[in-house]
Amino acid sequence: MPHPDPATLIAARGGRVTRTRTAVLSVLFEAGRPISHDEVGEALAAQGIGHDRVTLYRTLDWLVGNDLAHKVAGPDRAWRFNAVRDEGHQHAHFQCDRCGKVFCLESLQPAIAATLPSGFRLGRAELTFHGLCPACPGTTLAPERNRVAP
Amino acid sequence: MPHPDPATLIAARGGRVTRTRTAVLSVLFEAGRPISHDEVGEALAAQGIGHDRVTLYRTLDWLVGNDLAHKVAGPDRAWRFNAVRDEGHQHAHFQCDRCGKVFCLESLQPAIAATLPSGFRLGRAELTFHGLCPACPGTTLAPERNRVAP
DNA sequence: CGCACTAACGCTACAATGTTGCATTAACCA
DNA sequence: TGGTTAATGCAACATTGTAGCGTTAGTGCG
Ligand SMILES: [Mn+2]
Ligand SMILES: [Mn+2]
Ligand SMILES: [Zn+2]
Ligand SMILES: [Zn+2]
Numbered sequence: 001m002p003h004p005d006p007a008t009l010i011a012a013r014g015g016r017v018t019r020t021r022t023a024v025l026s027v028l029f030e031a032g033r034p035i036s037h038d039e040v041g042e043a044l045a046a047q048g049i050g051h052d053r054v055t056l057y058r059t060l061d062w063l064v065g066n067d068l069a070h071k072v073a074g075p076d077r078a079w080r081f082n083a084v085r086d087e088g089h090q091h092a093h094f095q096c097d098r099c100g101k102v103f104c105l106e107s108l109q110p111a112i113a114a115t116l117p118s119g120f121r122l123g124r125a126e127l128t129f130h131g132l133c134p135a136c137p138g139t140t141l142a143p144e145r146n147r148v149a150p
Numbered sequence: 151m152p153h154p155d156p157a158t159l160i161a162a163r164g165g166r167v168t169r170t171r172t173a174v175l176s177v178l179f180e181a182g183r184p185i186s187h188d189e190v191g192e193a194l195a196a197q198g199i200g201h202d203r204v205t206l207y208r209t210l211d212w213l214v215g216n217d218l219a220h221k222v223a224g225p226d227r228a229w230r231f232n233a234v235r236d237e238g239h240q241h242a243h244f245q246c247d248r249c250g251k252v253f254c255l256e257s258l259q260p261a262i263a264a265t266l267p268s269g270f271r272l273g274r275a276e277l278t279f280h281g282l283c284p285a286c287p288g289t290t291l292a293p294e295r296n297r298v299a300p
Numbered sequence: 301c302g303c304a305c306t307a308a309c310g311c312t313a314c315a316a317t318g319t320t321g322c323a324t325t326a327a328c329c330a
Numbered sequence: 331t332g333g334t335t336a337a338t339g340c341a342a343c344a345t346t347g348t349a350g351c352g353t354t355a356g357t358g359c360g
Binding site: 073077078079092094097103105107108109110111112113114115116117118119120121122123124125126127128129130131132133134139140 | 223228242244247253255257258259260261262263264265266267268269270271272273274275276278279280281282283284289290
């Protein structure tokens with residue numbers, strides 16, 4: 001399935017279709033994983049698209065606020081941004097301990113069972129796995145089994 | 151059960167027992183939840199203990215590196231630090247969407263079942279609940295049930 | 301106790317990430 | 331095609347954390 005058209009998506013939200021917005025959303029679609037503000041900036045520069053740091057922050061915020069992207073915390077306290085495909089964004093993430101890349105585990109449907117202490121009202125749960133991504137060499141210290149109960 | 155003696159714990163790790171270290175560890179014990187660098191600093195100031203920003207960062211890092219504290223990400227990309235009681239630090243956390251406070255759910259033993267895509271090697275899993283803490287008013291949009299499967 | 305050794309401190313400077321205010325530009329619509 | 335104003339670009343600032351380096355003080359030993 002090809003990527004949706006950024007301009008159409010942006011217009012559908014009532015936003016102005018600008019060069020920066022379409023380019024940024026396009027970059028997010030092609031990245032395939034959540035990338036940092038800085039990585040987006042590099043991609044824009046590679047396309048010869050001039051951009052201001054602040055504009056980029058605001059563009060990314062606009063995309064998130066209009067449900068065209070979502071952001072997830074990275075290991076280095078910089079947000080990673082990802083184009084939204086399926087509605088809901090109900091999936092876990094993976095952070096590589098070596099290269100720092102973050103991945104959405106879209107296909108993964110983890111089952112979590114837990115009962116919170118009284119007084120805590122649940123909004124949502126966020127599940128992040130840490131370890132080594134497919135591209136990084138080495139082995140983890142933890143058991144190699146892929147079933148976990150932290 | 152009363153708090154362990156900070157000075158004893160610090161000396162046991164081979165570190166020098168300084169005023170800052172004992173005071174910081176004591177503050178962490180009394181906080182009862184993970185608190186930010188800044189909150190630690192305020193607590194120190196309230197005790198009339200002079201401190202330097204950098205020293206405080208280094209002290210907290212030392213405590214973490216020596217397994218006397220652990221740090222967990224907050225909602226505002228500032229770390230929260232917590233005195234370690236039980237070994238292992240195998241528990242979930244809760245972030246309040248209103249006041250931003252972070253809580254360790256020490257007693258909670260969530261069950262997670264998931265199978266990672268091939269190539270990903272698992273180190274550990276991190277489970278964070280979001281919602282409203284006992285001290286904050288309001289209701290969440292999510293279902294009030296305390297069972298979740300994201 | 302008094303001294304030596306050096307871990308820990310405190311200061312300055314710097315880096316990374318993100319925000320605010322405001323004048324200018326350009327997307328959209330009539 | 332022109333007017334309206336959302337979006338941009340620039341400068342200045344805020345927050346969180348790090349690196350270098352001279353100074354202070356905790357510790358062990360005679
Ligand atoms: Mn995601
Ligand atoms: Mn904890
Ligand atoms: Zn990796
Ligand atoms: Zn709260």
